[in-house]
Amino acid sequence: MAKYSVIATNSEATKSLIAKNAALDISFVAKDVNSVPNDSIKISDSEIKSYYEKNKNNKEWRMIDEYRAFDYVLIPIKPTEQDKEIMSADLEKVKIAFQKSSNDSAFVNANSETKIGANQQDQNNFDVMPANEFDKFQSPFPADINEQIANANKGEVVGPFPFTNQNGDAKIILAKIRDSYTREETEVRHILIGTSTNGLVEGVNDVEIAEKKKLADSLVNVLKADNSKFAQLATQFTDDKQGFAMNKGYYNVYPEAGLVQEFKDFALNNPVGAIQSVETQFGYHVMEVTKKGEFKHNYLAMIDKSVKPSKDTKMTVFEIEGLEVMEKAEQNKLDAVAEEKGLDIVKGQMVLTNPFIQEVGYISTFAEWSFNEERKIGDVSTPIETKDGNYLVAKMTAVATYGIPTFEAVKEMMKDELLKEKKVAYLANKVKNVKSLEEAAQILTNNTNVSENTLKLSMDAFPGVSSDVTAVAKTFLLKDNLNTVNVIEGKQGVYVVVIKNANITPAPSEIADEKSLLTTKRQDFVESNLVNSLLKTADVRDYRMKAKITYATRDN
Secondary structure (H helix, E strand, O other): OHHHHOOOOHHHHHHHHHHHHOEEEEEEEEEEHHHOOHHHOOOOHHHHHHHHHHHOOOHHHOEOOOEEEEEEEEEEOOOOHHHHHHHHHHHHHHHHHHHHOOOHHHHHHHHOOOOOOHHHOOOOOOOOOOOOOOOOOOOOOOHHHHHHHHHOOOOOEEEEEEEEOOOOOEEEEEEEEEEEEEEEEEEEEEEEEEOOEOOEOOOOOHHHHHHHHHHHHHHHHHHHHOHHHHHHHHHHHOOOHHHHHHHOOEEEEOOOOOOOHHHHHHHHHOOOOOEEEEEEOOEEEEEEEEEEEEEEEEEEEEEEEEOOOOHHHHHHHHHHHHHHHHHHHHOOOHHHHHHHHOOOOEEEEEEOOEOOEOOOEOOHHHHHHHOOOOOOOOOEOOOEEOOOOEEEEEEEEEEEOOEOOOHHHHHHHHHHHHHHHHHHHHHHHHOOOOOOHHHHHHHHHOOOOOEEEEEEOOOOOOOOOOOOHHHHHHHHHOOOOEOOEEEEEOOOEEEEEEEEEEEOOOOHHHHHHHHHHHHHHHHHHHHHHHHHHHHHHOOOOOOHHHHHHHHHHOOO
């Protein structure tokens, strides 16, 4: 029933219409505070303290929850070579069953960490059931492993062998040849002396082309005398840099291969050992036929397991790395030890009702440590293991309870606000005596550009400028100062404004409809927010997390 007691008045409807429809035609120049370098404004700790004393009782700074702020480092727990050996031994037991398995898909899904198709969501994972045939030249595995896989027969399993993915994660792999076929092919290798871009000759004159042909012919003569120099010459001269990085200049050629015809013709129509310069739309290819015959192509099924740090490894990192960082932090040397070990110091914060660290997530043991009743500024945590394989060591920098905030809890935030105020004052002082918008533009923006637009009271910012409700409100207070230069200090910047025309009064016929709309809106608001408003007025607090932490940290 409470909502029906709320009815909008004619006066409120009029004010609402003014807010929606009031408009000023303005010319202006704006300068955002973010354009002023932070280091150009000096702020002392005493100034921040004074700002704190002046503003700490304001509603906007009131703490509605218990709050903690801290500096922390993450110490990685990396698996050792022994951990890799243990994982390899575990996969050796799986290898025999994998080789005997008649249903590779089911076996992979049951035993592999990466499931079929997982790479479609994560580009750093390889597919454990690749759709494409195995290519030893483009495989990310070590060269000796690639040779083993390329030469293995259907049903054989290669591995276990170590592999590190693009994220730097250590894995152990089993690769099974789930299917294979053979095809008559020719293997060639080439050095490209390019004369074109994407097959089109651009910006290369006849003299340059002649020089490139001369180079290609020279390489042919060198290789005919000693083809062992191929890799060295290819590294130095080939313009097929991307291809060479993947396949060392080698290509398998067959009639249906997607290669230019001249390239295929030389490969298919010449014997092993033939070396020649072949011209195509891409340039001159110094080609050598290296193999001919039946080439086997394999399709793989793979099982991967991440190498996890063992308990012994975790304990070693805890005792050697973690405790050292903790002890240095207690000696106020966190910066020094972090630099020495190459660790980043991160500023974190969390509140009691949601003790979640933005970069790390929720760690129950850390929440219990942080919100312990005895916690104070300067305390350092023991190394706490995170879910993603690190030890976290934190030093408490702010402790705040419900109500008026402590200075440490809001020091940095208040410093930011004070910095903005000083920047606004600095900019306003530069233009306080300007006589025209062009003069203001020259001072603030180093040009004479002036913006022309309409400013509505319902807007939260000047057109094309970041949000600044204060600046909009202050401009409308000057609605009667037509055709004069006004310097307005907002929250986010300084605005030099000339009001050309003001339209403030709403049409009387609109008032009844606006009154009905306001009444409905306010009644809906009362209905949905009454309970929360009563709880807030009664200062009701949620102690469930506090109780959980208190019981967790109580002495047994």
